[in-house]
Amino acid sequence: MNGWLCIAGLGxxxxxLVTPEVTAAIDAATDVVGYIPYVARITxxxxxxxxxxxxxxxxxxxxxxxxxxxxxxxxVVVSSxxxxxxxMASAVFEALENRPEWQQLDIRVLPGITAMLAAAxxxxxxLGHDFCTINLSDNLKPASLIEARVRAAAEADFAMAFYxxxxxxxxxxxxxxxxxxxGICGPDRLITFARAVSTPDEQIRTVTLAEATPEMAxxxxxxxxxxxxxxxxxxxxYTPRSAV
Amino acid sequence: MNGWLCIAGLGxxxxxLVTPEVTAAIDAATDVVGYIPYVARITxxxxxxxxxxxxxxxxxxxxxxxxxxxxxxxxVVVSSxxxxxxxMASAVFEALENRPEWQQLDIRVLPGITAMLAAAxxxxxxLGHDFCTINLSDNLKPASLIEARVRAAAEADFAMAFYxxxxxxxxxxxxxxxxxxxGICGPDRLITFARAVSTPDEQIRTVTLAEATPEMAxxxxxxxxxxxxxxxxxxxxYTPRSAV
Numbered sequence: 476m477n478g479w480l481c482i483a484g485l486g487x488x489x490x491x492l493v494t495p496e497v498t499a500a501i502d503a504a505t506d507v508v509g510y511i512p513y514v515a516r517i518t519x520x521x522x523x524x525x526x527x528x529x530x531x532x533x534x535x536x537x538x539x540x541x542x543x544x545x546x547x548x549x550x551v552v553v554s555s556x557x558x559x560x561x562x563m564a565s566a567v568f569e570a571l572e573n574r575p576e577w578q579q580l581d582i583r584v585l586p587g588i589t590a591m592l593a594a595a596x597x598x599x600x601x602l603g604h605d606f607c608t609i610n611l612s613d614n615l616k617p618a619s620l621i622e623a624r625v626r627a628a629a630e631a632d633f634a635m636a637f638y639x640x641x642x643x644x645x646x647x648x649x650x651x652x653x654x655x656x657x658g659i660c661g662p663d664r665l666i667t668f669a670r671a672v673s674t675p676d677e678q679i680r681t682v683t684l685a686e687a688t689p690e691m692a693x694x695x696x697x698x699x700x701x702x703x704x705x706x707x708x709x710x711x712x713y714t715p716r717s718a719v
Numbered sequence: 720m721n722g723w724l725c726i727a728g729l730g731x732x733x734x735x736l737v738t739p740e741v742t743a744a745i746d747a748a749t750d751v752v753g754y755i756p757y758v759a760r761i762t763x764x765x766x767x768x769x770x771x772x773x774x775x776x777x778x779x780x781x782x783x784x785x786x787x788x789x790x791x792x793x794x795v796v797v798s799s800x801x802x803x804x805x806x807m808a809s810a811v812f813e814a815l816e817n818r819p820e821w822q823q824l825d826i827r828v829l830p831g832i833t834a835m836l837a838a839a840x841x842x843x844x845x846l847g848h849d850f851c852t853i854n855l856s857d858n859l860k861p862a863s864l865i866e867a868r869v870r871a872a873a874e875a876d877f878a879m880a881f882y883x884x885x886x887x888x889x890x891x892x893x894x895x896x897x898x899x900x901x902g903i904c905g906p907d908r909l910i911t912f913a914r915a916v917s918t919p920d921e922q923i924r925t926v927t928l929a930e931a932t933p934e935m936a937x938x939x940x941x942x943x944x945x946x947x948x949x950x951x952x953x954x955x956x957y958t959p960r961s962a963v
Contacts, residue, residue, distance in 0.1 A: 491743070494832065496735035533960070559839045561960075565847030568957035578953030584840035586832045588738065595803045596828035603809030605868055607851045607877060616962035624849055627875035631868045633851060709822030713812035716777070716805075718860035 480544040480580060482564045484557040484587015485516055489673035492588045500551050500585055508540040509553035509563070517553065531614075533563060537570035541577045557589035561610045561638050590697040591636035594669030597679050599711030601667055601699045604718070606634035611652060613645060625652055629659040634714055635700040640692040650689040656700060657684045665712055667699040668692055681712045724788040724824060726808045728801040728831015729760055733917035736832045744795050744829055752784040753797035753807070761797065775858075777807060781814035785821045801833035805854045805882050834941040835880035838913030841923050843955030845911055845943045848962070850878035855896060857889060869896055873903040878949065878958050881942040885933060894933040900944060901928045909956055911943040912936055925956045 481500040486492035501507065506524045507517050514527035528536050537552065544550045554562035564584050571578050595602045607628040611621055628635050641649040656664065662685035670678040670693065680691065684700075692698055705714045725744045730736035745751065750768045751761050758771035772780045781796065788794045798806035808828050815822050839846045851872040855865055872879050885893040900908065906929035914922040914937065924935065928944075936942055949958045 486738075489740070491740035492738050492830065494730075494736050494738060496733070499735070557836050557840075559836060559844045559846055561847075564840070564844035565957050565960045568844055568847075568952050568955055569959055571952045571955070575953075582955075584844065586736065586836045586840040588830050588832070589836065592801050592803060592830045592833065596801075596808070596830040600803045600808035600812055600828065602803055602852075603805075603812075605851070605853045607849070607872070608846075609849045615960050620962050624875045624877065627871045627877075628851070631871035633868065633871075708812050708815045709819075711812055711815070711826075713809050715813055716809045716859050718864050 478544040478547040478549065478580065480540055480550045480552065480567070480582045481585050482552045482554065482558040482567050483585040484554050484562070484589070485513060486588040487556055487590050487593040487673045488671065492593065492673055494585070494587065497585050497587060503549055504551040505549045506543055507551050507553055508536055513553045513555050533566035534570055537563065537567040541567065541570055541574070541580065544580050545577060554587070555590070557587045558584055559586065560589045560608065590638065590672060591699065593672045594667065594679070594697045594699060597669060597672055597677070598667045598681060598699065600713040601665070601701050601705055602634050602636060603714040603716060604634060604702060604704070606636060608636045608638070610638045611648060612639040612642070613648065618648060622651070622655060625655055626659065629656055632702050634702045634705065637698040639694065640696055640698045641689060642694050646689070649692055653684065653687055653689060660684060660700070665701040665705050665707070667712060668696055669699065670696045672697070681707070722788040722791040722793065722824065724784055724794045724796065724811070724826045725829050726796045726798065726802040726811050727829040728798050728806070728833070729757060730832040731800055731834050731837040731917045732915065736837065736917055738829070738831065741829050741831060747793055748795040749793045750787055751795050751797055752780055757797045757799050777810035778814055781807065781811040785811065785814055785818070785824065788824050789821060798831070799834070801831045802828055803830065804833045804852065834882065834916060835943065837916045838911065838923070838941045838943060841913060841916055841921070842911045842925060842943065844957040845909070845945050845949055846878050846880060847958040847960060848878060848946055848948070850880060852880045852882070854882045855892060856883040856886070857892065862892060866895070866899060869899055870903065873900055876946050878946045879944040881944070883938065884936040884940055884942045886938050890933070893936055897928065897931055897933060904928060904944070904947070909945040909949050909951070911956060912940055913943065914940045916941070925951070
C-alpha cells in the first residue's frame, strides 16, 4: 500500500504549458481521473488506466479517485488550467470531509497555468495591477452574489477576470454583467475576450465595453476587464504598474 | 535582424514548475535580462549573456531589453512567478509607449506559475472560489487605495491573495490590513502565510485572523485569506465551490 493522489493542472491546452512536475506525476501514475476532454489530453500507455467522466459529477469523481488511492493506487486527478481555480482541488477536499481515513492519504495539489494568466499573456498584461477573479456560472451560487461581486470589483477599480462567462443554460446573465460594467466603468473601458487560449482554435479580441456584446463569449472563453488605467500600446493591451 | 523579446515567468523557485515553453525560450536566447536573484536561476552557457540588474529599475531594464531586441538579439526578460502578475510584463509595455519602432518587434509574454497559485496548492485550495489579488506595496499606489480595495474585497466575501505584504520600509501597513480584516471578517477567518514556496526555505502556516500577527509575513511571503466558507479538512485548508 503506497497509494497517493495528485490533483494536477494541465494548463490551458498547449503541452508546452504543462509543468515538468505534472508530467512526472502522470508518468508515475497508475490511474488518471477527470472530465472527458481533459483525460483525452493524456497519452495512453501500458500500466495506466484512464477514467474519463462527465461534467457535473465532480464530487463522485473525487470520491472515486480517493478510494483508488486508499487501495494503494497512484492516482492523478486532472483539471484544465490550475486545479485550485474553479477546478477539481476543492471538490477533492470536499470529498475528504467526514472521511478521516482518507485525510491521512498522501495528497498533493500540483499547480498549473490557469486560463486567465495564459489569456493575459497573449493579450499583453491586462492583469498587471490588482485584479479579481470571478466565476460567472450560477450553478453553485446565486446570480445576485455574482452581480454584487462584479459591482464591488468595478467600484474599487480592480481589473477583472471572468471564468465561465456564458453558457446555453443562462444566455442572458452575461449581458446583464456587461450592462452593469458599462454603468460603473463607462463605455471606453477595455475588455478582452480570449477563446480557447493556446489551442488551434485560439481567438483573442480586445474591444471597448461600448463595443462588447454577449455573443463575443462562449463556454471556452475567459474574459478580462481592464481597470481605469488599462490602455493599448501597439497591438497589446496592458495595465500599468502604478495606480492612475 | 531577427531579434525578439520574450517576457518569461520562472515560477516560484522549483525548476519542476518552469514550463517547457519558458525553458525553450531561454535555450534559444542570446541574452537574459532581469532582477539579480531571478537571473541567478539561469544556467550560464556559451553564447548566452546574462544581464542582472537591481530592484526598482524595471523601466530602465525593460528599455535596455527592447533596445537589444531591436538590434537583432534574442532576449528573454525573466520574472519570478508569472510575468503578468506584479512583474515585468507591464514594465515592458510601459517602455513601449511612444516608441513605435519598438512596438513592431516580435514580443511575447510566456506565462508562469504565480506565487499565489503555488502557495494555494501547498495549503490545499484556499482560492477555490472567487478571489482578489492585491499588491500591498505602496511603492506605486497610495495606502488609502490599498485599504479601500481590501475593504471592498472583504465586504463582498472574496477570498484574497496579497503580494508584497510587508517590507522594512513600511513595517506597519500590514498590521493595519490585519486589523481591517478582523473588523470585517471576524476573528475566526482563516489566513495562510506561505513563505518561499517551492524553495528549500518554504514555510506554510495557516492560522485564524485572531492569531495572525504582522511578523508572520516578510518580503518572501504571499498571504492568502479565505472567504466566509473557507475551512480546514485534515491538514488542508480549502474554499468550497459553493457560496455559503
